[in-house]
Amino acid sequence: xxxxxxxxxxxxxxxxxxxxxxxxxxxxxxxxxxxxxxxxxxxxxxxxxxxxxxxxxxxxxxxxxxxxxxxxxxxxxxxxxxxxxxxxxxxxxxxxxxxxxxxxxxxxxxxxxxxxxxxxxxxxxxxxxxxxxxxxxxxxxxxxxxxxxxxxxxxxxxxxxxxxxxxxxxxxxxxxxxxxxxxxxxxxxxxxxxxxxxxxxxxxxxxxxxxxxxxxxxxxxxxxxxxxxxxxxxxxxxxxxxxxxxxxxx
Amino acid sequence: xxxxxxxxxxxxxxxxxxxxxxxxxxxxxxxxxxxxxxxxxxxxxxxxxxxxxxxxxxxxxxxxxxxxxxxxxxxxxxxxxxxxxxxxxxxxxxxxxxxxxxxxxxxxxxxxxxxxxxxxxxxxxxxxxxxxxxxxxxxxxxxxxxxxxxxxxxxxxxxxxxxxxxxxxxxxxxxxxxxxxxxxxxxxxxxxxxxxxxxxxxxxxxxxxxxxxxxxxxxxxxxxxxxxxxxxxxxxxxxxxxxxxxxxxxxxxxxxxxxxxxxxxxxxxxxxxxxxxxxxxxxxxxxxxxxxxxxxxxxxxxxxxxxxxxxxxxxxxxxxxxxxxxxxxxxxxxxxxxxxxxxxxxxxxxxxxxxxxxxxxxxxxxxxxxxxxxxxxxxxxxxxxxxxxxxxxxxxxxxxxxxxxxxxxxxxxxxxxxxxxxxxxxxxxxxxxxxxxxxxxxxxxxxxxxxxxxxxxxxxxxxxxxxxxxxxxxxxxxxxxx
Numbered sequence: 001x002x003x004x005x006x007x008x009x010x011x012x013x014x015x016x017x018x019x020x021x022x023x024x025x026x027x028x029x030x031x032x033x034x035x036x037x038x039x040x041x042x043x044x045x046x047x048x049x050x051x052x053x054x055x056x057x058x059x060x061x062x063x064x065x066x067x068x069x070x071x072x073x074x075x076x077x078x079x080x081x082x083x084x085x086x087x088x089x090x091x092x093x094x095x096x097x098x099x100x101x102x103x104x105x106x107x108x109x110x111x112x113x114x115x116x117x118x119x120x121x122x123x124x125x126x127x128x129x130x131x132x133x134x135x136x137x138x139x140x141x142x143x144x145x146x147x148x149x150x151x152x153x154x155x156x157x158x159x160x161x162x163x164x165x166x167x168x169x170x171x172x173x174x175x176x177x178x179x180x181x182x183x184x185x186x187x188x189x190x191x192x193x194x195x196x197x198x199x200x201x202x203x204x205x206x207x208x209x210x211x212x213x214x215x216x217x218x219x220x221x222x223x224x225x226x227x228x229x230x231x232x233x234x235x236x237x238x239x240x241x242x243x244x245x246x247x248x249x250x
Numbered sequence: 251x252x253x254x255x256x257x258x259x260x261x262x263x264x265x266x267x268x269x270x271x272x273x274x275x276x277x278x279x280x281x282x283x284x285x286x287x288x289x290x291x292x293x294x295x296x297x298x299x300x301x302x303x304x305x306x307x308x309x310x311x312x313x314x315x316x317x318x319x320x321x322x323x324x325x326x327x328x329x330x331x332x333x334x335x336x337x338x339x340x341x342x343x344x345x346x347x348x349x350x351x352x353x354x355x356x357x358x359x360x361x362x363x364x365x366x367x368x369x370x371x372x373x374x375x376x377x378x379x380x381x382x383x384x385x386x387x388x389x390x391x392x393x394x395x396x397x398x399x400x401x402x403x404x405x406x407x408x409x410x411x412x413x414x415x416x417x418x419x420x421x422x423x424x425x426x427x428x429x430x431x432x433x434x435x436x437x438x439x440x441x442x443x444x445x446x447x448x449x450x451x452x453x454x455x456x457x458x459x460x461x462x463x464x465x466x467x468x469x470x471x472x473x474x475x476x477x478x479x480x481x482x483x484x485x486x487x488x489x490x491x492x493x494x495x496x497x498x499x500x501x502x503x504x505x506x507x508x509x510x511x512x513x514x515x516x517x518x519x520x521x522x523x524x525x526x527x528x529x530x531x532x533x534x535x536x537x538x539x540x541x542x543x544x545x546x547x548x549x550x551x552x553x554x555x556x557x558x559x560x561x562x563x564x565x566x567x568x569x570x571x572x573x574x575x576x577x578x579x580x581x582x583x584x585x586x587x588x589x590x591x592x593x594x595x596x597x598x599x600x601x602x603x604x605x606x607x608x609x610x611x612x613x614x615x616x617x618x619x620x621x622x623x624x625x626x627x628x629x630x631x632x633x634x635x636x637x638x639x640x641x642x643x644x645x646x647x648x649x650x651x652x653x654x655x656x657x658x659x660x661x662x663x664x665x666x667x668x669x670x671x672x673x674x675x676x677x678x679x680x681x682x683x684x685x686x687x688x689x690x691x692x693x694x695x696x697x698x699x700x701x702x703x704x705x706x707x708x709x710x711x712x713x714x715x716x717x718x719x720x721x722x723x724x725x726x727x728x729x730x731x732x
Contacts (some may be wrong), residue, residue, distance in 0.1 A: 072687055084684065090702065091703070092703050
């Protein structure tokens with residue numbers, strides 16, 4: 001589904017990703033771990049098409065298309081979803097309004113009929129109940145005055161409604177208390193599907209107790225330095241990242 | 251070729267058929283302004299003597315005044331001797347015969363704005379007889395209004411038919427020598443609207459509906475007077491979301507509102523005059539004086555404006571809160587793009603006890619445009635318990651534009667409570683990327699954010715115009731990003 005080859009990317013002239021390769025198939029859950037500054041968030045942003053990052057080499061293919069040729073909105077409509085580490089506030093724009101517009105953009109792309117306000121509300125309320133969210137969220141400005149935890153839940157809600165093909169969740173677990181973490185994890189697990197792939201970018205193993213990954217990759221210095229199954233995450237928890245850094249340099 | 255008696259008779263009859271109206275309409279004055287021009291205007295309009303005297307007093311005062319320079323706008327000097335002060339409307343033969351002859355770009359804009367089909371021909375200036383039967387609709391409205399005693403007519407008609415009201419109220423809110431442009435208007439005003447709502451009458455319709463069907467070419471010096479007698483209510487909308495083009499570069503209108511005891515006037519403006527091209531060439535100079543007088547106790551005047559057009563906008567719809575417990579409101583969205591400049595805001599003058607005012611101003615700047623909010627809140631010594639709340643927000647799109655805020659607050663009463671909140675924000679790259687990642691195009695994202703920013707003001711507009719105003723904003727900001 002997603003095939004990244006020798007990807008190189010920089011921001012403001014500083015190289016961050018230095019030849020990263022990754023293959024993700026439908027139905028799989030991958031965890032990308034690594035120390036601060038290793039390029040985890042950059043990878044997520046580049047997949048989504050943020051033009052603040054410059055791709056200087058390599059390729060990304062998503063199903064049959066060359067992702068790097070596509071605008072961010074085209075990627076989104078094709079089913080790529082990025083759960084942001086720091087979801088931005090958009091004052092005055094109704095949360096429900098943005099979500100409905102997003103859903104209809106995606107549906108139109110799939111040749112499905114647009115949903116009307118009633119259908120949308122029904123769908124949104126169903127998903128919110130699953131995530132333990134107050135329906136009042138829908139009438140607030142997008143992330144406006146939300147707490148850190150509320151913003152993250154809102155990202156998961158969007159994902160649940162948009163039903164993407166590929167979800168990249170950037171540090172969705174950071175700043176969550178244990179209850180919030182559990183409901184976010186439930187939201188992610190509910191979306192696991194043979195046709196869908198999920199990439200979890202995370203700093204800690206904590207989330208992986210709830211969402212069990214098929215593969216764990218460790219990113220260091222802009223490359224994947226080790227891949228393994230979920231036991232790799234436990235090893236990291238125990239030994240820290242320095243162990244791998246040394247191993248990589250050896 | 252024979253010119254027998256029959257032919258002569260035919261010719262005479264034909265000329266008579268079109269009457270003096272044709273004669274007046276096809277005549278334009280030479281450029282320049284002196285007392286004779288003022289006299290001639292008054293004469294053309296068949297005005298009574300008092301009106302001429304009034305115009306002449308204004309003219310003499312204007313001659314001694316200087317153009318103001320304090321506004322935050324730049325433009326090359328206006329040659330007042332180079333303007334023709336009595337311009338003839340276009341004759342039907344100069345106009346397009348049908349929509350097929352109208353600039354397709356204009357039609358495309360109507361489409362984007364969702365202007366109803368039957369209004370497009372009139373807006374595009376298609377010759378009257380080709381326009382759908384709007385006349386009968388207008389007549390129905392007129393009957394409905396006269397049933398309840400509401401007078402709504404062209405200003406020039408009111409001067410002839412209701413001189414007692416004109417004498418009593420004209421210039422009572424905006425005096426002849428109020429300011430340079432108001433004086434000029436008082437001397438040479440072309441036409442405009444007159445509204446009188448009798449005691450206790452709630453005007454049965456938005457006067458907008460009527461106006462849109464019946465709007466006349468009122469010229470560059472428009473004069474409007476609205477009087478709401480005790481306990482009455484009226485909602486009036488001027489302008490239109492459709493783009494308006496005009497050969498006259500200078501527009502200096504005056505609007506006066508008078509609300510007597512327990513009366514309420516809601517005045518909404520959608521202004522979309524030609525703003526000039528992307529390089530700042532051309533465009534209307536819109537220098538307007540608008541003021542409402544809450545003359546009676548418990549009266550209320552509410553201004554709502556959506557300003558997207560004109561090269562330069564200079565206007566401050568104001569409220570004089572004279573009556574006890576009277577209320578003044580000002581809700582404004584001003585959008586400037588490319589090289590447009592706007593210096594706009596309001597004045598709230600608290601004179602009566604327990605008077606209240608609310609100001610909500612939303613300024614949006616894009617391209618190379620500059621916008622300024624200029625507002626005065628004045629509380630006079632006798633205005634015990636006066637309250638004001640001002641909220642003034644600016645939104646910037648791009649790097650070359652600017653937003654400026656000039657609040658003036660003068661409080662001469664200890665019990666007054668005056669609050670001023672101001673914010674300036676930018677549409678950030680992060681916000682746009684967030685929306686795009688959700689599958690929403692950059693242009694739609696900008697529209698969404700701008701409309702969210704203006705929501706508080708749009709909800710004050712009459713329903714059908716709120717929808718059009720949103721569309722208008724989107725069109726005005728086309729190409730503002732990227």
